[in-house]
Amino acid sequence: MSRRHTPGRSKGVNGWLLSTPALILLLLAASGPLIIVAIYSVLEKGDYSGVRWILSGEGWFRVLFEKDIFDQTISLADANLSIFWRSFKLSIATTVITFAFGLPTAWFIATRPAKSRAFWLFLITIPFWTNLLIRTFAIMEVIRNQGILNTFLMHSGLISEPIQILYTDTAVLIGMTYVYLPLMVLPLYAAIDRFDFRLIEAGYDLYASRWQVLRGVILPIIKPGIIAGSILVFIPSLGAYVTPRVLGGGKNMMIGNFIELQFGQGQNWPLGAALSTVLLLVVLVSLLVYTRASSRDNPNG
Amino acid sequence: MDKRRAFDVTTLPGFTTIAILAFILLYAPIVTLVIYSFNGGNSVNQWGGFSLQWYAVAAQNEAVQDATARSLIIAVWASVISTTVATMAALGTTRRGKFKGQTMIYVIINQPLMVPEIVTAVSLLIFFSSVKVATGYSGLGYLILAHSAFCIPFAYLPIKARLEGMDTSMETAAADLYATPWQSFRYVTLPLLLPGVIAGAMLAFIISLDNVIITEFVKSAGQDTLPTYMLGQLRRALTPEVNAISTALLALTILILTLFVFVTKKRD
Numbered sequence: 001m002s003r004r005h006t007p008g009r010s011k012g013v014n015g016w017l018l019s020t021p022a023l024i025l026l027l028l029a030a031s032g033p034l035i036i037v038a039i040y041s042v043l044e045k046g047d048y049s050g051v052r053w054i055l056s057g058e059g060w061f062r063v064l065f066e067k068d069i070f071d072q073t074i075s076l077a078d079a080n081l082s083i084f085w086r087s088f089k090l091s092i093a094t095t096v097i098t099f100a101f102g103l104p105t106a107w108f109i110a111t112r113p114a115k116s117r118a119f120w121l122f123l124i125t126i127p128f129w130t131n132l133l134i135r136t137f138a139i140m141e142v143i144r145n146q147g148i149l150n151t152f153l154m155h156s157g158l159i160s161e162p163i164q165i166l167y168t169d170t171a172v173l174i175g176m177t178y179v180y181l182p183l184m185v186l187p188l189y190a191a192i193d194r195f196d197f198r199l200i201e202a203g204y205d206l207y208a209s210r211w212q213v214l215r216g217v218i219l220p221i222i223k224p225g226i227i228a229g230s231i232l233v234f235i236p237s238l239g240a241y242v243t244p245r246v247l248g249g250g251k252n253m254m255i256g257n258f259i260e261l262q263f264g265q266g267q268n269w270p271l272g273a274a275l276s277t278v279l280l281l282v283v284l285v286s287l288l289v290y291t292r293a294s295s296r297d298n299p300n301g
Numbered sequence: 302m303d304k305r306r307a308f309d310v311t312t313l314p315g316f317t318t319i320a321i322l323a324f325i326l327l328y329a330p331i332v333t334l335v336i337y338s339f340n341g342g343n344s345v346n347q348w349g350g351f352s353l354q355w356y357a358v359a360a361q362n363e364a365v366q367d368a369t370a371r372s373l374i375i376a377v378w379a380s381v382i383s384t385t386v387a388t389m390a391a392l393g394t395t396r397r398g399k400f401k402g403q404t405m406i407y408v409i410i411n412q413p414l415m416v417p418e419i420v421t422a423v424s425l426l427i428f429f430s431s432v433k434v435a436t437g438y439s440g441l442g443y444l445i446l447a448h449s450a451f452c453i454p455f456a457y458l459p460i461k462a463r464l465e466g467m468d469t470s471m472e473t474a475a476a477d478l479y480a481t482p483w484q485s486f487r488y489v490t491l492p493l494l495l496p497g498v499i500a501g502a503m504l505a506f507i508i509s510l511d512n513v514i515i516t517e518f519v520k521s522a523g524q525d526t527l528p529t530y531m532l533g534q535l536r537r538a539l540t541p542e543v544n545a546i547s548t549a550l551l552a553l554t555i556l557i558l559t560l561f562v563f564v565t566k567k568r569d
Contacts, residue, residue: 018393019406022386022453029450030413033424040427050430101323104313108320111311122562127327129504130554131511133528134547137535138330141337141544148333181327197311210314239417241514246535256419263426263518273427276420283417 034280041273049267059270063278080258087254090169091237094176095184098233099226101177102184106225109185110192121189128182136246139178143171143247167249175247176237183236184229191225224294231290235283255279335551338544355545365546368530372510375441375526379448380456380505386449387456387505388498392490395464413451421451422518429519439521447519448509455508456501459565463497496564503561507554 044056066077109120127135142149143165150162165171199221203213219226241256248254253261255275262272338356342349359365387410394406413421429443471493475485491498513528520529527550531543 015393015396015400015403015406019390019410022390022457023406023409025382025386025446025450026409026412026453029425029446030416030421031409033428034416034420036428037420037424101319101326104316104319105323107311107313107316118562122558123324124327126555126558127331129507129511129558130331131513131528131547131550133511133513133531134334134551135331137531137543137547138334141333142330178326178330181323185323200311214313235415235417239419241419241422242532246532256417259419259423260518263423269427272423276423279417280420283415287415 037273037276037280039273041270041277043270045268045270049263049269051269056270059268059274062268062271063274083253083255083258086169086252087238087240087256090173090176090254091234091240093173094180094237095230095233097173097177098181098184099230101181102188102229103226105181106185106188106192109189110195124182124185124189128186132179132242133246135179136175136243139175140166140247143174166247167251169248169252171247172240172244172252172254175243176240179243180233180237183232187228187232188222188225191222191228195221227290227293231286235286238282239279331551334544335548337541338548340541340544355541356549359542359545359549362542364525364530365527365542368525368527371441371524372526372528375444375448376506376509378445379452379509380502382445382449383452383505384456384460384498384502387453387501388460388494390453391457391460391464391497392486395461396469410457411454414454418514422515425515426518433521441524443519443521444516444524444526447515448512451512451515452505452508456505459500459504460494460497463494463500467493500561500565503557503564507557510550510553 040051041059042055042057043051044054044058046052062077063080064077065074067074105124109117109124112120141147144150145162145164145166147166149165150159153159154162165174195218199217200213203217208216238254239256240254241260244252244254244257248257250257259272259275259279262268262275266272337348339351339353340347340349341352341354390406390410394403425443425447429447433439433443471489472485475489476482480488511528512526513532516526517529517532520526525533527546531546534540534543
C-alpha cells in the first residue's frame with residue numbers, strides 16, 4: 001500500500017494538532033497544577049491558609065522534623081513518622097492480601113469455559129466500577145459493632161461482646177483489601193489468559209508436583225501481571241483518602257488524610273504541598289520500577 | 302478439550318475454594334447494603350420489614366435533589382467534553398503512524414490514572430483557589446473542568462482500542478473514491494467508531510458521577526454532589542437514607558455497565 005492512501009493523511013493535520021484540545025485540558029486541570037504544588041512546597045506558610053511568596057525550606061523540613069517552640073531543639077516528628085509507617089505498612093499488607101485472594105480468583109476466571117468466562121469477569125468489573133464510597137459504606141455495614149459480622153459471631157456464641165473493628169487499622173486494611181481487590185484480579189487475569197496451558201502439561205510430564213508447577217512455571221510467566229497488579233493496588237493504597245477517613249475514623253490517618261489536614265485545620269499549605277510531592281515521587285519511582293521490570297521480563301510485549 | 306477429563310492440569314489445589322470465597326466476600330457487603338436500604342425500621346441496626354420509605358425520604362430531601370441535579374449536570378458536561386477531546390486525540394495518535402512526542406502524549410493523557418487522586422485534588426485546590434480570587438467566578442465551571450480532565454483517559458482507552466481493531470481499508474477506499482477527509486471521517490470512520498465513542502462516554506459518565514476526592518476539594522460552598530453529600534452525612538450517624546442513595550447509584554452503575562458490555566460486544 002502506498003503512503004498516499006493512508007487515510008486522513010491529506011488533511012495535513014498531524015497527531016499533535018488533533019491531540020491538542022485534550023492536552024490543553026489536561027495541562028490546565030491535571031498536569032499543570034502539579035507544578036504549582038511543587039512550587040508551593042518551597043514557600044512560606046501564610047497566616048491562616050495559603051502561602052507568602054517568600055522562599056522557605058520550612059515545608060520540607062516539617063515533613064520529617066519538628067522544632068521545639070521553647071528551646072528550638074530539632075527532633076524527628078514522631079507523629080508524622082507513625083503516619084508514614086502506617087501508610088506503608090497497610091499498603092504493603094493490602095497488596096499481599098489482595099494477591100493471595102486475587103491470584104486464585106484470576107486463575108479461576110481464566111480457566112472457565114469461554115462462554116461463562118465473560119460472566120465471571122463481569123462479576124469482577126461491577127465492584128471495580130462501583131463508587132468507592134459505596135463500597136466503603138458496604139464494608140462499614142459489615143464490620144461495625146452492630147453490623148452483620150459481630151451480630152453473627154455473637155449469635156453463634158463465639159464472642160459475648162462485639163469486637164471493635166471499626167475505627168482501627170484493621171478496619172482500614174479490610175476496607176482497602178475489599179475496594180482494591182478488583183485492581184489485582186484484572187491484570188492477573190490478563191496475564192493468565194495469555195498463558196499457554198501446555199507448559200503446565202509439560203511440567204507434569206516431567207514429574208513436577210503441583211507446587212513446583214506453580215512456583216517454577218506459572219508464577220515466572222505471569223510475573224508482568226503480578227507486578228502490574230501489585231503497582232495498581234499499592235499506589236492507590238498509599239494515596240488512599242476515602243477509606244481511611246470513613247473506616248479509620250479520623251484518628252488512624254494515612255498520608256492522604258494527613259495531606260488534607262494541612263489544607264484544612266492544619267493551615268499549613270507548604271507542608272501539605274511537600275507531602276504531596278513526596279507521594280508523587282514515590283509513585284514515580286514505583287512506575288519506573290514497573291516499566292523496567294515489565295520490559296525486561298517480557299520482551300515480546 | 303479432552304485434557305480436562307483425566308487429569309485437569311488447570312486445577313490448582315485450593316484455588317477454586319479461595320476464588321469462590323473471594324466472590325462471596327466481594328458481594329456480601331454490597332448485598333447487605335442493598336437489603337438494608339429496603340429496611341422499614343428507623344434504625345440501621347434492626348430489620349423492620351420491607352419498605353421503600355428511605356427512598357421516599359431521600360427523594361423528598363431537598364439537599365439530595367440538589368446534589369443529584371448537580372452530579373448529573375457535571376457528569377453530562379464532563380462526559381461530552383472528555384469524549385470529544387479523547388476521540389480527537391485517539392484519531393491523532395492511532396491514525397497518523399508513529400510521530401515524535403507520541404509517547405509524551407500517552408503519558409499526559411494517562412497521567413490522571415497514575416497520580417494519586419489526593420495529589421491531583423490538592424493541586425486543583427491550590428490552582429483554582431487563586432483563580433477564584435482573581436476572577437471572582439466560583440460556579441460549577443471548575444468542577445466541570447476538573448472532571449473533564451480526569452475523565453479523558455477513561456474515554457480515550459475504549460475509543461483507542463476500537464480504532465486499533467478497525468480495518469483501515471474502508472477509509473482507504475473512501476479516500477480512493479475522492480471523499481474529502483471530512484466526508485470519509487463523517488460517513489466512514491465515525492459510524493464504525495461509534496460503539497467505541499459511546500463506550501468511552503459511558504465510562505467517563507460513571508467516573509464523573511462517582512468522583513469523591515477531587516470534587517470534595519474543588520467544590521465551593523453549597524456545591525455538593527451526591528458522593529460528597531454522602532461523605533458529609535457520615536460525620537453524623539449512618540442513616541438508611543445513605544443506603545437508599547447508594548443502592549440507586551449502584552443500580553445506575555450496573556445499568557450503564559450492562560449497556561457498555563452490549564455496545565462493545567457488537568463489534569463481532
